[in-house]
Amino acid sequence: MSSHPNGAPSPGRPGGLGGPPVRGSAAPKVRAKNSKATVRRIWSYLSRQRAGLLMVYIFTVLNAVLALVGPYLLGKAIDSAIIPRDYGLLIRFCIMLGGIYLLGSAVSWVQAYVMTSVSQRTVYELRRDLFAKYQELPVGFFDTHASGELMSRATNDIDNVSNSLNQSVTQLLNSLIMLSGSLVIMLLLNVPLTLIALITVPLVVLASRRITGLSRRYFKNQQRHLGELNGFIEEAVSGQKVIKQYRREQSEVARFRTISDELNNASIKAQIVSGLVGPVMNMLSNLNFALIAGIGGWMAYKGMVTVGIIVSILNYAKQFSRPVSELANQYNLIQSAIAGAERVFEVMDMPSEYSGEQPQPLDRIRGEVIFRQVVFGYQPDAPILNGVSFTAQPGEMIALVGPTGAGKTTIVNLLTRFYEVDGGEVLVDGKDIRALNKNELRRQLGMVLQDAHVFSGTIRENIRFGRLDATDREVEEAATLANVSGFIARLPQGYDTLLGTDGTTLSHGQRQLLTIARAILADPAILILDEATSSVDTRTEMHIQQAMRTLMKGRTSFVIAHRLSTIRDADRILVIQGGHIAEQGSHAELLALEGIYHELYNSQFKQAIQAG
Template sequence: MKFIQNPFGYERILKKEDLGSGKKPKGSRASDWKRTLSRIWRIVDEQRALLVMVLVMVVISSALSLIGPFLIGRIVDYYVVPGKFEGMRTIILTLIGVYVVLSISLFLQNYWMIGIAQQTIYRMRTGVFEKLLKLPVSYFDQRQHGELMSRATNDIETVSSTLNSSFIQVFSSVLTLTGTVLVMLYLSPLLTVLTMLIIPLMFWAMRWITRRTGKLFKEQQAALGALNGMIEETISGQRVVKAFSQEERVIEEFRAKSSRLRMVGFWALSYSGYIPKVMNGLNNMSFAIVAGMGGLLALNGHVSIGTIVIFAEYARQFTRPLNDLANQFNTVLSAIAGAERVFAVMDEPTEEDNGSRDVQLRGAVAFRDVSFKYDATAEHDTLRHVHFAIEPGQTVALVGSTGAGKTTIMQLIARFYDTASGCVEFDGRDVRSIARQTLRSQMAFVLQDPFLFEATVYDNIRYGKLDATDEEIVEAAKKANAHDFIMKLGEGYNTVLSADGSEISQGQKQLLSIARALVADPVILLLDEATSSIDTVTEMKIQEALEVLMEGRTSFVIAHRLNTVRNADVVLVLQQGEIVEAGLQEELIARDGMYASMLKAGKDIDELLDR
């Protein structure tokens, strides 16, 4: 599949194999769509009572839609043709009653079905969101966030629109089709056979079209997810885009992705759009057959004029359900493609959390010959034979260039990932024997780029401990040197911050994150020091707050400034995934190795190691 340039932009050239030859791609499972429908049905079936009422209304409306044309034919035969109008009033009132009840049944079935559909979508949306929160960090590291958002919104919305309309339409069409054929056979078997001559043509046309549209609709959902992923990524990184003047390149990339979605959507809708056109043509052909042959049979006295009227209406009513089924088939294909993407997320393995939940950490941490790599197929390990032991209450500075393995050590301590070989121990226990939730509930993180929620200052700090009182939050803010600037905000602690915290500075966001960690009262701290891009005055405030936060707690600090290293109990110098130096600062100076060279230079650690 490729794009070529034309005067109007990028056009996607769809090869024959792109459109689908009807053959299953290698490795695909023919039963996938059945499994997906079965899973949707299990959710719908939980509202069985309401569903039964909907089906009853569908049966009633389908029956009444057959009775109406039958009564019209009888009016023609018994009253219009003979010119006899006595008693006609009763049958006309009956006909009006039929259509009134038909309207009521249609309203009720649609009303109840909307409720079923919305409850089903609520279950799916809630299920996928809950699953996203239970998935490991590695899952999000490997996927675009916007693409995941597309699955939780666009794909589920496609399922919603299909349930709202297609479910009733398909069931009603099947019933109407069956009833119509039976009544037509009762009235005139010959005309029924003539009417059904178009069915083979309908099925052939349907098969030819749907073999191509199914693959295209699935590709359309994937292209939409990729486009949403790029949009989310661009909006999140728009400062970087502007800083490097990459607007034109991003626009071109967007145009290419958007053009791909446009062309896939064009061909999907074009092929599916053939269906009503073909069906209308065959419908007119059927009507012409009924009118012509019915007229000849009526002239020979084989059928009445009323029967021809009924058959003309039934012939149209016979092809209408086929047309509806054909149109809904494309909608259902699109919904199945979306549902498969949603269920693919829901089927992902979650983080196993079977360890002990009754563990109170003291703060001793040890790495025992730990080796690790993010990608099992990678040639080299990210960490190689890392070995160290930290006592409770010690501060550990992790020093090293970009890619040395500092963040990976943090990830393993928090058990965002598990080791490939060796083990991480807490108080002499393998970390895998401790439940993740129990482990992380006794940790706190202060990241280099703090994240705030769209909520009040109270709520953002309370995120560290949801049952914290307002007094505890204020006390934590004072210890974090955040109280003064909070009180200067419009509504103090009740000020609502935006998701990106644009109302306050980077340093102030960092102070709030430190206050959040103080409220949590953790045993172990993981700190990605965030003072490298902060002004000197703010840095001093943050440093003071960090000293209060780290007091009496085991702390791991990714060090970017030498000030942090000087205050550490243990310094671990990493290079290419290995610890090349470890010990007290004085010991490392005495060795006159890499760390000593950095001190002599008196520059930032990252800058020295990257040279």
């Protein structure tokens, strides 16, 4: 099993080199943006759809105008046709009203269709940028964040943004037009009744601000618990074999209930508080209706206003209070979206591991590697390596051995620049690797890990992952060199056989051979083998070792191994202990020293005899 350099078991990131913590803290701290800044950033994505937004604006204005014309015509129909009993004029008014309402429905549908297209394209770009950001973040970030929680940011949080964009943008614009339009027409119809209709507006604003301010906090808490639950579920599903092996089903169910209860409580609070908006607004709207109807009826009795004007103002007052209520409801939805967007932008604001790098090409390297007084620790006060120095000549096979947590994996983590040295320097062909472009450096590094990670897709696609421009013939040649072509030929679809998630349809040895074929195809100058044969049977180990010898031929190789029998042919063996190189030499030289390596080798030899 791969382990943390500090001796703790790795959390098991597929295909990762151990899983050390981010230095200094559990995770990089990035302060969440405030609401205004987050809304501006969402708008920066939305504004890219200018043509669609223009269409949405036109249809929203048209829809609002049609909605404003209806109540005015209704009042005119009462005063001009119903009270005078002019049925011919009444029919014409009915036809006009019917046409307006039908046209309004059609315009509303087109508006919704266009806005859906705009919002989905916007969310597509946001999700694309978030995924691209994930590819730029350093390995340490993923070592300290549950993959399920990161998935939640790319799915649930962005879905909240999508839902808000679908509904809120047009609703906000429509509400603003309806508010201003209704107020103007009401003032033109009758000023006293309009002032009465405005009495409840301060109450509506005050209630909505209090409720929505409280709901925002609850929605953000809800999203945080949802991310935790997704992270737990992802770990539980991927670790089912371990859970069943240790009979921990009930304890996992209990943990799920605990986390789920926290989410449930947070969700209930968020929904209850946000749910108060509707009833409170309806109560105030009904109060407003009663005031206008009562006072308007008295004014009509005194001859101060017509019945038609009262009916029109009642409808406009309803249209006036409805946008206020809808704005409050939309505010709740927007707060949920802002809470999700903040979590997304927190990740997008984290520094990329490629920041400040120049895209300079790197010629084919010879493979000389020098560690010169290297000091490094995942935590500032807990160094793992203390002044490590050694030189690997081009084409040499260097084996790294030592107890768990000694720093073997840390050495290759520094060579690949998954982490940067705290002191000293690492040189490749005489150049400090900190001056080299990471992508160019890693392009010439090949890795075969203990946890052989296979992607969903065909066998051919998994091998071609090592070099995407490789031809089918080159893929098959790499498979032959890796001793993997034999079992591929026995599969029903051969190289086109589809593999499930993590390649669970293959044995561990078969997955390991596929990763070796992938590395052969990549043709690296420097090769890293991390416990590549530790989890397979003896016969499979022989096939893997043969493939590894083919892969290592002519390349500088670093081999991390607990089975010392697998590295007897190494040009040099480095014994790592306590963060420094305690011994180094060939297999024979180290045995002759009768030191740490001699003790490790003999203990394994005795265990093999006892097992036999």
